[in-house]
Amino acid sequence: MTPSKRLLSLDAFRGLTVAAMILVNNPGSWARIYPPLKHAEWHGCTPTDLVFPFFLFIVGVAIVYALETKKIDISNHNQLLIKAAKRGAILFGLGLFLALFPKFNFETVRIMGVLQRIGIVYFICAAIFIKTTPRTQFICMTGILILYWILMTLVPVPGFGAPNLEKETNLAAWVDRLVLTENHTWKSAKTWDPEGVLSTLPAVATGLFGMLIGSILKGKEKPAAEKTTWLFSFGIIAWILGMFWGLFFPINKSLWTSSYVLYCGGLASMMLALFYWIIDVQGHNRWCRIFVAYGVNAITVFFLSAIISKVMGMIKVNANGEEVSSRTWLYDTFFTSWLPSDIASLAWALAFVLFFLLLLWPMYKKNLIIKV
Template sequence: MAHSNNRLLSLDAFRGLTVAAMILVNNPGSWAKIYPPLKHAEWHGCTPTDLVFPFFLFIVGVAIVFALQSKKADLGSHSQLLGKAAKRGCILFLLGLFLALFPKFDFENVRIMGVLQRIGIVYFICAAIFIKTKPKTQLIIMTSILILYWILMTFVPVPGFGAPNLDKETNLAAWTDRLILTENHTWKSSKTWDPEGVLSTLPAVATGLFGILMGGILKSKEKLAAEKTAWLFSLGLVAWILGMAWGLFFPINKALWTSSYVLYCGGLASMILALFYWIIDVQGHKKWCKIFVAYGVNAITVFFLSAMIAKTMGMIKVNTNGEEVNLHTWLYNSFFTSWLSADIASLAWAITFVLFFLLLLWPMYKKNIIIKV
């Protein structure tokens, strides 16, 4: 598909930086050797890695505005737009489910939720809300979700455990995951809760709505570029501060996707997008961001391929010195740990893995090819 000249370059660059970061943190050389900023917070708190997924969902919200705003004015097209949004949401969900199933296709124990599954759900719900409502209503819905989730998580007793709490296995979201998904279909590292679980997807929708609201400012024809930048940055700063304040009694937590986490991450995303917009689209400094744009215009494609390649390397066996190891281990030991310290080797592998995709993405970018999911 040809690349559109009407795309917001700063948004593509921000999306590309985000998806490159997703691949980086998901593919260390060794999970036993990771620098702290590239790890998720143990529970409460927020590392740079914990910003990546909410940034992507924020970008999904912004992109919805740029894709649908001109079309939603035609009320007669709403059914068609909703149908297309549902189709895209289902495709994203099924792609995520396929990754969870590959290569064993064990349907009895497959993890139902996941990153692409959550993106698909958030995309459809946010697109539907955007198509059928105005910005004021969108703000009310987002605020209501954040307050409702706070009430559910901190005031509603947890069946079988008693008082409401935010502990890993006894909070309401974990109980909901076990009830709806069952332990056979949750995150394999816990089996008792899922970081992309059912109840915590509700505030993830609020993250997408945050992006829609900021996208509305960027898409506005009534504001000058400087005004848009100022609004985006100022509102982001306010949200970031509110998130930190709310975090004092409803802790910032990615696995639970707490309301404070939504505001904290959404605020940071808004400020970064304001910076990108001012530098790239307003001031015209575009050359430095082309590599990120190459990732950004095919973000879902490269994320899906990165997961597929990583899993495939784990399947392929190589005989070395009479010992059979998988291809990942052989490449990692042969070209990284053989001459680098363990921590640096692990990071170098991750960076190399990210840069590897430029061999595919750069020619696609130069030829203006975008694979739409």
């Protein structure tokens, strides 16, 4: 997902997003999460619920920068599709590896997950981009959002009757149990998966939204100020439509509802417009280099953060005669020993994010980018 000509604002936005992903995925204690870093219980949207759709939106924008010039020659299409399939499979495989590590129990492994969804969305969106125009992409996005709305609100749920949006009895949960079975869903629920099968469909629409915004941003016919205005305008319209649709089809991350796609996509478009205007147009880019360091190696740092967190849980140390994980010992020794519980949990998460800067900054300075 590396653009052929790097857009600094996109790298910075991606870096901020992946840093936020690591932050919310690594609290000091899951029992004491800093309140703003919590997901909505079900319906609704917190700042934390914006992180994943922002990343998928960025995936869509990056596809335009990576493939637009390459797809002009139709003879390249098959090769581009093969490369997109390989990249999507690698992302899916990395996610599956994280789910398996360290026990590698294939009988209960969670099949879907964050990287798996990124891989699927990337491949489908890349394939659509290679073979279609922005107009067709808009039709595809709109069609997906309407189709998902119809499926979730009008199709009866086998075994439960009337369509509904409750956690365990909605159509998406039923599909997860049918396709994945309860052995391979999210371990915290077992009966449904927040990155499940059916809800991946509207997640593709989030990527398509990013592609449409990327096409505006990449276009050469409009001056920078006009591009920024278009991004803000489309963002505001989508955000308002999302809130309005949410009155009938509630904004919900776990279900990835159509209203959620528009609501988050609108906010992401406005955020990218702000970054683009400040960083690329006005040239105020010194402040964003830390985020860029995360952004150019986003998948690498996300993968490593998950691995290191698990390894820290595996390594045991002796603390006051009791064997605890190295993670617990570090957290208790340097954070909970002098900070209130919620603040300690936040401080650990921030420290964990900043730890990776020690690795990423030298890589950024040497222009070392690990492509996935």
